Amino acid sequence: MEIVERGWDDFWAVVFRVKHRRSIPGIHDYDRMVVDFCIETLGLKEGDEILDIACGAGDHSLLFAERGLKVSAFDIAESLIRVATERAKEKGLDINFYRGDMREINFVQRFKGAVMLSHSFGFFDHEENRRVLEGTFNALLDGGRLLLDLMNPYNLPRFQKTWTKIEGGYLLTEPHVVDAPAGMLRGRPAVFVDTETDRIVLANEDALTNNDIRMYTALEIRDMLEHVGFSRVEFFGANKLPRMPYTAKSDRMVVVATR
Numbered sequence: 116m117e118i119v120e121r122g123w124d125d126f127w128a129v130v131f132r133v134k135h136r137r138s139i140p141g142i143h144d145y146d147r148m149v150v151d152f153c154i155e156t157l158g159l160k161e162g163d164e165i166l167d168i169a170c171g172a173g174d175h176s177l178l179f180a181e182r183g184l185k186v187s188a189f190d191i192a193e194s195l196i197r198v199a200t201e202r203a204k205e206k207g208l209d210i211n212f213y214r215g216d217m218r219e220i221n222f223v224q225r226f227k228g229a230v231m232l233s234h235s236f237g238f239f240d241h242e243e244n245r246r247v248l249e250g251t252f253n254a255l256l257d258g259g260r261l262l263l264d265l266m267n268p269y270n271l272p273r274f275q276k277t278w279t280k281i282e283g284g285y286l287l288t289e290p291h292v293v294d295a296p297a298g299m300l301r302g303r304p305a306v307f308v309d310t311e312t313d314r315i316v317l318a319n320e321d322a323l324t325n326n327d328i329r330m331y332t333a334l335e336i337r338d339m340l341e342h343v344g345f346s347r348v349e350f351f352g353a354n355k356l357p358r359m360p361y362t363a364k365s366d367r368m369v370v371v372a373t374r
């Protein structure tokens with residue numbers, strides 16, 4: 116069997132964010148609950164503009180648009196933006212999907228709400244992570260709100276080694292490892308057994324560099340948000356309604372900051 120290495124945008128993005136995601140039982144209902152939570156918590160009304168940062172293949176963006184919001188959404192992976200654009204076309208939804216880097220958000224006071232869902236914050240060093248929040252602050256209208264849906268650093272999921280049958284083959288994922296002194300959750304390379312072309316696919320250097328996430332505590336996040344100018348910062352313990360208080364045992368750490 117041939118062994119090849121592939122990158123995030125040209126291979127793994129679609130494997131994880133489309134094929135693997137699709138294989139998760141109940142994921143569509145989960146997405147609906149997350150979207151309901153975001154709309155209510157951000158106080159959004161029909162016609163309001165929302166920015167979906169690191170939107171993946173647009174699963175939530177499509178639902179926001181179906182709820183009457185004007186959606187702009189971007190991701191670093193062109194391959195995911197292609198899937199998202201196709202999905203919007205099939206559903207007859209008008210969504211501004213584009214390829215973009217969250218370190219270079221350059222809208223000026225345009226959105227009533229912004230979201231980073233499924234723990235899409237903390238991919239870079241501290242300064243760059245702060246730059247992401249700064250760009251988001253600038254993109255929001257006065258009174259606009261940002262919602263970060265993060266894992267709870269005090270109650271991380273029990274990561275396990277799993278084999279999953281997905282379209283085209285089998286995906287082996289290794290558990291993430293907590294690097295406590297660095298405050299990082301380090302991803303481990305996945306393996307895809309491509310049964311259609313009889314190949315084993317590994318992650319190349321570029322795909323591997325996307326694997327680590329800085330895990331901030333509530334106080335650290337509050338500090339960063341206030342530093343870039345957000346005035347009110349709240350925490351919730353779940354990404355579904357009803358809104359739950361944030362504790363060490365919460366499933367998620369949802370951060371809502373108001374400009």
Ligand SMILES: C[S@@+](CC[C@H](N)C(=O)[O-])C[C@H]1O[C@@H](n2cnc3c(N)ncnc32)[C@H](O)[C@@H]1O
Nearest residue numbers: 169170171190191192215216217232233234235
């Ligand atoms: C955990 S996924 C979440 C995707 C989507 N929000 C969801 O909930 O399904 C993180 C996403 O961040 C994207 N990403 C990574 N670095 C990025 C960057 N610098 N700018 C924009 N998107 C980025 C990845 O391509 C991936 O789709």
